[in-house]
Amino acid sequence: METYASNAPTQTTSQVGKTGVLIVNLGTPDSPSVPDVRKYLREFLLDGRVLDIAATTRYFLVNGIIAPFRAPKSAKVYRELWTETGSPLKYYGEVVERELQKALGNEYVVTLAMRYQSPSIDAGLARFQRLGLNSIIVIPFFPQYASASTGSVYEKVMDIVKSWQVIPEIKFINRFLEHPKFIQGFVQNGRKYMDTRNYDHYLFTYHGLPERQILKGDVTGKVCKLGDCCGKLHAMNQHCYRAQCFETTRRLVKELGLPEGSYTTSFQSRLGRTPWIKPYTDEVIKELTAKGVKSVLAFSPSFVADCLETTIEIGDEYRELFEEKGGEHWQLVESLNDSPIWIETLVDLVKTA
Ligand SMILES: C=CC1=C(C)c2cc3[nH]c(cc4nc(cc5[nH]c(cc1n2)c(C)c5CCC(=O)O)C(CCC(=O)O)=C4C)c(C)c3C=C
């Protein structure tokens, strides 16, 4: 068979013609030690798509303030998250890598990468280059598109392959919130709790973003006002992350059969003093408890694997706030992790790419 990269060092004819599938999640520290967490935060927050401010201010802020002061605090929380298999984000990534490889068979080479820290996107793509694969499918593990997540993965991949002599066909999966099996995965997990008790309210809490990042994505400058306009996803606001989150909730609510008024969409994890997209999860929790809500089932559909933002922020910190304000029963629905339906979702995404 013809190969396009005949000088690739470990290429074998048996690999030629295969498709590389690069599954990419955000990344996590190598360990919960302060130096490793600092290294992770530095790489993450020096990304101009994540902290989208002037480069000199970003360097000053990250190196002078965030890395020295936030790293010890974050490391403490990462120690609570860490299990005997390490960081859940990475552990589930590795299981999914194996399961997806099994499900796809030997026409495909599946490789896990992290946008920050390890295993790196450089290493994953170098593997594909050595094997002389014909095409690559990149699946960022973010159900909704955001410049800070999916956009950053695209930029990194393009930055690496730009120096290759032969750039194979590359397909990027932009988002998958509409995929019925992705929705069904969260529905299955949620039903496990709904079958055993009733909840006063259902919360769909997504990773937040600075408002300016959403507004920069509106090329017309006229469509997104960060208000009710994001409530419906249509041709003109396709790239609005906030609108994509509301659409995700709409689909989940439909499948779960939740009545109007029994659920809320909110945004968590804000950092810094600039405005982030609203409503803020902590404020919603205070409003709900003030209205007498005693039990909440919380979904986190911007994450496909449990991580610091789900297990600790939603599972522990928001629970504490809820109970402090008079709430009685707070339950986090686990993420898709290594569930068979998540593997089936990925198989579909690959086969239809
Ligand atoms: C400006 C800051 C941040 C933006 C913008 C941002 C966007 C964003 N992040 C995720 C997914 C994850 N983020 C995680 C952790 C995390 N996020 C930020 C900041 C921004 N994220 C920080 C500083 C951290 C580290 C933890 C901390 O110190 O608080 C994680 C968890 C990783 C883990 O190890 O478990 C995920 C996942 C998305 C999808 C997103 C844009 C939509």
Ligand SMILES: [Fe+2]
């Ligand atoms: Fe984040």
Ligand SMILES: [Fe+2]
């Ligand atoms: Fe919007």
